[in-house]
Amino acid sequence: MGKYFNPDETYDSAIKNKEIGVLRALLTGILGSDPTFATSEFQEARNYIRKKSIELNGEELAIEEVYIKQEDEVEKDVNDWDELYFHMNLVWLRDNFNLSNRLYRLKEIGKKVYKDKTTLGKSKIENCGGTSAPLPKTREGGWGESKKASVAKTTAGGSSDHSRLSGGVFEWVKNNWHWIIVIIVILLMIFTGLKRCGADDKAGNKLSVIDVQR
Numbered sequence: 001m002g003k004y005f006n007p008d009e010t011y012d013s014a015i016k017n018k019e020i021g022v023l024r025a026l027l028t029g030i031l032g033s034d035p036t037f038a039t040s041e042f043q044e045a046r047n048y049i050r051k052k053s054i055e056l057n058g059e060e061l062a063i064e065e066v067y068i069k070q071e072d073e074v075e076k077d078v079n080d081w082d083e084l085y086f087h088m089n090l091v092w093l094r095d096n097f098n099l100s101n102r103l104y105r106l107k108e109i110g111k112k113v114y115k116d117k118t119t120l121g122k123s124k125i126e127n128c129g130g131t132s133a134p135l136p137k138t139r140e141g142g143w144g145e146s147k148k149a150s151v152a153k154t155t156a157g158g159s160s161d162h163s164r165l166s167g168g169v170f171e172w173v174k175n176n177w178h179w180i181i182v183i184i185v186i187l188l189m190i191f192t193g194l195k196r197c198g199a200d201d202k203a204g205n206k207l208s209v210i211d212v213q214r
Contacts, residue, residue, distance in 0.1 A: 029181030034121025
């Protein structure tokens with residue numbers, strides 16, 4: 001077990017049953033939660049899968065595959081990188097899990113797009129007493145000032161129930177983030193598939209019209 005990676009039974013079950021697709025989705029989920037690579041969780045997870053697969057199956061599972069450019073895969077200029085493009089790169093990695101060609105680029109995009117944004121990876125660094133990139137500033141001032149104002153409001157008679165509710169939601173998200181990311185990746189894959197199907201249907205309809213005219 002690493003400093004940031006805490007495997008649950010989902011990992012062990014997928015390793016034991018050689019469910020490569022599940023493991024790829026879990027690893028992709030880690031990248032989605034820590035796009036700036038603030039922690040070493042992704043590498044810790046890879047090491048765990050490698051060691052556990054040898055322990056349970058007597059051999060290392062082949063998680064990575066040969067690079068194949070995806071049908072809708074595009075390269076954008078650095079000035080056009082945004083969160084949507086980062087998530088699309090996650091989908092392409094999930095569909096074609098080739099780290100040697102995709103991981104470095106994904107890291108580049110993530111570090112730029114999420115440089116001044118809060119992520120789960122940065123939160124883990126703070127919870128462990130480390131340091132991370134500064135959080136985005138608010139209109140009222142720095143993030144620290146906004147946080148102090150919120151605490152002062154609660155102390156002065158603000159809604160403590162709301163604070164407890166927010167804390168409970170954050171705790172639930174922290175404990176279930178793997179599945180949240182997996183669901184998001186799956187939804188993106190479904191959305192991408194529907195777009196492809198729609199394009200194929202349009203192409204088929206055009207060919208039908210041409211055949212009728214002939």
